[in-house]
Amino acid sequence: MKLSPEERIQLHGFNNLTKSLSFNMYDICYTKTREEREAYLEYIDEQYNADRLTKILENVADIIGAHVLNIAKQDYIPQGASVTILVSEGPIVEVPTEASFDESPGPLPEAVTMHLDKSHITVHTYPEYHPYEGISTFRADIDVSTCGEISPLKALHYLIHSFDTDIMTMDYRVRGFTRDINGHKLFIDHDINSIQNYIPEKIKDDYDMIDVNVYPQNIFHTKCKLKDFDLNNYLFGYSKEKLDSNEMDEITNKLKMEMDEIFYGKNMKRHT
Numbered sequence: 001m002k003l004s005p006e007e008r009i010q011l012h013g014f015n016n017l018t019k020s021l022s023f024n025m026y027d028i029c030y031t032k033t034r035e036e037r038e039a040y041l042e043y044i045d046e047q048y049n050a051d052r053l054t055k056i057l058e059n060v061a062d063i064i065g066a067h068v069l070n071i072a073k074q075d076y077i078p079q080g081a082s083v084t085i086l087v088s089e090g091p092i093v094e095v096p097t098e099a100s101f102d103e104s105p106g107p108l109p110e111a112v113t114m115h116l117d118k119s120h121i122t123v124h125t126y127p128e129y130h131p132y133e134g135i136s137t138f139r140a141d142i143d144v145s146t147c148g149e150i151s152p153l154k155a156l157h158y159l160i161h162s163f164d165t166d167i168m169t170m171d172y173r174v175r176g177f178t179r180d181i182n183g184h185k186l187f188i189d190h191d192i193n194s195i196q197n198y199i200p201e202k203i204k205d206d207y208d209m210i211d212v213n214v215y216p217q218n219i220f221h222t223k224c225k226l227k228d229f230d231l232n233n234y235l236f237g238y239s240k241e242k243l244d245s246n247e248m249d250e251i252t253n254k255l256k257m258e259m260d261e262i263f264y265g266k267n268m269k270r271h272t
Helices: 034-047 050-064 152-162 245-264
Strands: 018-030 066-075 081-089 116-129 135-148 167-175 207-214 219-226
Touching (some): 018 152, 034 135, 050 081, 050 116, 050 135, 050 152, 135 152, 167 245, 219 245
Antiparallel strands (some): 018 167, 081 116, 116 135
């Protein structure tokens, strides 16, 4: 239901609720030899270097309506990268309305639509590998923290679009409080029952998804695991046609075990 200006809550001063989105993605790959592993890590470092990550975060800033104040970025040796962007209130092209809080997927990069202040966006990448089982994993952690009218969940659709991911975990938290003109505290300024409402249906169809939400504390958690498994998508530099059936079964079991352990957040019993 659309609210008139008279029906909307009037605040005492600036909306200083802190809304934080943590987006965590994993890409899994089987790298049988040292050469394959090194080639995979080199590919990841090139594909998701600090310059590429900076562009992704700048697009996030555009989507949530932020003005970039400062960028710090670093490519690490032997692998990995980090980017931190400080942002402030951006141009306001329309008056914030209740539509800002609709539980619907946000846009891909187009134009600034809202505003915020005292905020930051960060990304850190973690390429790594198993010491002897041939599994290589690329993880990226992205945090979008805003203070103001808009939820960083509006950037979630674009973030998913920007990474090829087998496992995703997402956390959304609203912290602090703001006051209405009578001094009454508001601990959240929009309705939300699941992070899934900010993910397009086409993407949700591709994943198994679990929610763990603590509604009274404004804490929301969603994790996702890709449903379909095609071994060719996890072999680096060759296809499964080069493997015999025993090798395919062994590699498939290792990859699925890795994905299940990440998804459920625990080590599982391995069959020998």
